Amino acid sequence: MTGILYPALIMGGLGLIFGALLAFASEKFSVKVDPRQAEVRAILPGANCGACGFPGCDAFAEAVIEGTTEVSGCTAATSEVIEEIAAIIGVEANTEGPKVAFLKCKGSTDKTVENCKYEGVMDCRQAAIIPGKGPTACSYGCLGLGTCAEVCPFDAICIENGLAIIDVEKCVGCGICVEQCPRDVLMLVPESAKVQVACNSPLKGPDVKKACSVGCIGCTICVKACPVQAIEMVDSLAVIDSSKCINCGICALKCPVKCISDMRDKNLIAKTSKAPSA
Amino acid sequence: MMSLLALFISAIFVNNIILSRFLGCCPFLGVSSKLETAKGMGIAVIFVTVMASLMTWSAYEFILVPLGLEYLYTLSFILIIAALVQFVEIVLKKLQPGLYKSLGIFLPLITTNCAVLGVAVLNMNEKYSLLQSLVHALGASLGFLLAIILMAGIRERIETNQNIPKCMRGLPIALITAGLMSIAFMGFIGIIK
Numbered sequence: 001m002t003g004i005l006y007p008a009l010i011m012g013g014l015g016l017i018f019g020a021l022l023a024f025a026s027e028k029f030s031v032k033v034d035p036r037q038a039e040v041r042a043i044l045p046g047a048n049c050g051a052c053g054f055p056g057c058d059a060f061a062e063a064v065i066e067g068t069t070e071v072s073g074c075t076a077a078t079s080e081v082i083e084e085i086a087a088i089i090g091v092e093a094n095t096e097g098p099k100v101a102f103l104k105c106k107g108s109t110d111k112t113v114e115n116c117k118y119e120g121v122m123d124c125r126q127a128a129i130i131p132g133k134g135p136t137a138c139s140y141g142c143l144g145l146g147t148c149a150e151v152c153p154f155d156a157i158c159i160e161n162g163l164a165i166i167d168v169e170k171c172v173g174c175g176i177c178v179e180q181c182p183r184d185v186l187m188l189v190p191e192s193a194k195v196q197v198a199c200n201s202p203l204k205g206p207d208v209k210k211a212c213s214v215g216c217i218g219c220t221i222c223v224k225a226c227p228v229q230a231i232e233m234v235d236s237l238a239v240i241d242s243s244k245c246i247n248c249g250i251c252a253l254k255c256p257v258k259c260i261s262d263m264r265d266k267n268l269i270a271k272t273s274k275a276p277s278a
Numbered sequence: 279m280m281s282l283l284a285l286f287i288s289a290i291f292v293n294n295i296i297l298s299r300f301l302g303c304c305p306f307l308g309v310s311s312k313l314e315t316a317k318g319m320g321i322a323v324i325f326v327t328v329m330a331s332l333m334t335w336s337a338y339e340f341i342l343v344p345l346g347l348e349y350l351y352t353l354s355f356i357l358i359i360a361a362l363v364q365f366v367e368i369v370l371k372k373l374q375p376g377l378y379k380s381l382g383i384f385l386p387l388i389t390t391n392c393a394v395l396g397v398a399v400l401n402m403n404e405k406y407s408l409l410q411s412l413v414h415a416l417g418a419s420l421g422f423l424l425a426i427i428l429m430a431g432i433r434e435r436i437e438t439n440q441n442i443p444k445c446m447r448g449l450p451i452a453l454i455t456a457g458l459m460s461i462a463f464m465g466f467i468g469i470i471k
Contacts, residue, residue, distance in 0.1 A: 007347055014337075014354060018361035025365055029372035123438050
């Protein structure tokens, strides 16, 4: 009888003591967690992408409650979510408008001159280290090895014909791909800025032409065509100032090499192209 | 003194807890894909193993042995370690938020880690004194840190290697790596007589 009783008592006693100890500790050492933190955490995207600069969504939620960061610090959240968070903690949301990633390159494999058959590690960061221009003859364009697609936590990028294709529906503008791209050919643009120059090469026209048929040749036609002077030339590359651009699409229409992307609604584009551009 | 040093060195290299005793393989493969997290895990294991050794040794010597209940060691050790880890987590969260942030996420993972239990059971089986137990625990957990950091370093490098056949990428190559590391560690046999 004692052979059963003692072990049972000992183990039961140990369990009881530890249970009591833990109960006491959790009471005595309890850390007050703001209930709003859990609420904020619950509506955040939860991908722990780290684009906010904090180790994860939990840390961001904590920082938001403490007031050490802006509510709009989460680049992955839609503006509705940001407003919801702002409502929870009772401050005005400072929404800048969502951003999306944009690829400043249109040089798919059929549009560019092949430079070599790349057979190294299929990772842009590795390929960019190797001397030479990479798979295509343009040393500024998209390498198309898919590092951005790999690092995207939202599965918004795929590679087609040696170009990164961004699904703007899925893209939340966290900027991780922009950070990882060794060629800096990706950038974050406001989602509302629908007209963008899709070329990253600052080279002069003839040099661009040698490598790619859709690269910006620096002809300045777009600069002259723009009704609001939103385009300027940086070296031999047209750059659109999104804060001035009114998304009229005239530059995209006039561009002789068609390197300006017009990402507006298809019907809208048709309308502008029909209207006299004077 | 020399025997303690020998025990310490042998716990790190010769009888490496992962690569020679094959304890704690779960975090070794699970948490070793990034160097930073591997480091955090290793340090958390050192912390918990040493504390758990102290507790389990005391419980065994002062409770189980006097009552002749040595056969209850597995049950009581698990209970003690789980409660200890939980307790430490609660206390750290309150008193050392900084340390909690760096170790906190790994602590629950260690609750049922067999490396921690294994060290406690080995201490008992080898009939170590308290000092020997603590030295052995520190050595074994340092060995764990060493192995997991080596593993993480290797895995970070082979992750982007395209020469690995597709079917072998990820965990299969990690398992092979672990096996090769284990063979390499066999080379330490004989440095301690």
